[in-house]
Amino acid sequence: MTPEETQDFQFAESLLGLAIDIVGAATVQVTAEGARDPKIVSLALLCRTITNFKGAMVMARDEQIVESRSLVRLCFENLLWVAAIRERGSDFVNDMRSDEAANKVALGELTLKLSTPDVREGTDGQVIRTQIKRLNSAFSKPKKLNVNRAAAEGVTEKAYLSYAMLSLDAVHPSLTALNRHVHLEQEADGRYLTVSVVPPFKSKDRLATMDEACNALLGVCVGVNELLGGTAKSDAMRVLAERFQAQGSHAYVITPNHRS
Helix, strand or coil, X not given: CXXXXXXXXXXXXXXXXXXXXXXXXXXXXXXXXXXXCHHHHHHHHHHHHHHHHHHHHHHHHCCCHHHHHHHHHHHHHHHHHHHHHHHHCHHHHHHHHHHHHHHHHHHHHHHHHHCCHHHHHCHHHHHHHHHHHHHHHHCCCCCCCCHHHHHHHCCCHHHHHHHHHHHHHHHCCCHHHHHHHEEEEEECCEEEEEECCCCCCCCCHHHHHHHHHHHHHHHHHHXXXXXXXXXXXXXXXXXXXXXXXXXXXXXXXXXXXXXC
């Protein structure tokens, strides 16, 4: 790795340690909402972001750029959810529950559709229909969450931009993503189109990916810390945030037409 990349990974390790410390420093009074309490949901989102972030670091070190950027996209999705919870609290958690119900209903209906007549009319089919009925009763019109709307509610337009770019660039099998596997090589007798099983890193790819990952994890840490009303790690987080702004955010934006 380049010296700049080495510095980026060192910062990432420090940020990862801080995120874990925030979870350890969190004190949440259990309320009647139980696990649906916005503070507990946000802590779970922080834990999810930590594991996504660790995976992104491993993949980036292992030259797996598409897999790394896919995990970073998960980090930004977590950030959008944390920001929406910070803005709307229990109302957004209820939207999450409705989304969960909508997905389970759709999955149950698809399972019944693809099952044999014996399964549909048997015990398993009855269990699935009962679950669908229960979910539709608990949520009269279960609705799936819309990422665009969640981003607007959480006032995180820049985070949504990164989320959308990473979706196009890595997560979805778009032409932009597939183009990473195809490149031209100049030989003495002409130019050849080469297909790579593992797409190579382009210039500044790894640095940009880790910058994006740190940006997302830092945003989640800030949001969760605020939701918790502050923790013993608030000052340490502020120091890292200032350091990131000073030296960690290189602003190397990879556009769909980016070429090294």
